Amino acid sequence: MIAKVQTSDLTAIVEPVCRAHGLELVQIVQTTEHGKAILRIVIDRAGSERGPGFGVTLADCQAISRDLAPAFDVHEVMRGAYSLEVSSPGLDRPLVRPADFERFKGSEIKVQTHDPVPDGRGGERRKFQGTLLGVEGDGFRIEMEGRELVFSFSAIAKANVVPRFD
Numbered sequence: 594m595i596a597k598v599q600t601s602d603l604t605a606i607v608e609p610v611c612r613a614h615g616l617e618l619v620q621i622v623q624t625t626e627h628g629k630a631i632l633r634i635v636i637d638r639a640g641s642e643r644g645p646g647f648g649v650t651l652a653d654c655q656a657i658s659r660d661l662a663p664a665f666d667v668h669e670v671m672r673g674a675y676s677l678e679v680s681s682p683g684l685d686r687p688l689v690r691p692a693d694f695e696r697f698k699g700s701e702i703k704v705q706t707h708d709p710v711p712d713g714r715g716g717e718r719r720k721f722q723g724t725l726l727g728v729e730g731d732g733f734r735i736e737m738e739g740r741e742l743v744f745s746f747s748a749i750a751k752a753n754v755v756p757r758f759d
Contacts, residue, residue: 649681
């Protein structure tokens with residue numbers, strides 16, 4: 594099993610490779626599944642929010658994977674056996690950075706908070722779904738069930754775009 598590598602160290606290597614291919618880094622996830630170390634790199638293409646045909650291709654994933662493997666070896670970032678997985682964010686794209694929340698303004702999103710927060714109806718909960726209204730200071734706003742809710746980025750455990758099949 595490999596030791597966890599600082600995400601900032603990986604980002605410093607992955608982002609320039611993505612940019613060289615006209616892509617952006619969405620997320621780096623280090624995990625272990627069935628005793629096997631896995632490094633997942635999620636990439637996207639600007640404009641993918643416009644729908645099918647604008648996103649990442651299999652050839653993009655292959656090119657990033659092909660270029661990252663030797664870069665990791667040269668920088669000796671990854672120690673031990675691991676699997677490298679490069680993928681698109683998928684239909685339920687994770688929202689990770691404030692720029693992601695601005696980019697997908699107007700989209701329906703699911704939000705899960707670390708701790709229960711007020712739900713606008715007198716109760717508290719951790720899971721919410723509504724229309725992303727935009728970024729505001731150190732957080733974002735959604736419209737849910739006729740109410741406007743504000744979340745701080747630090748309160749968010751997970752946020753994803755809800756796929757639409759119109």
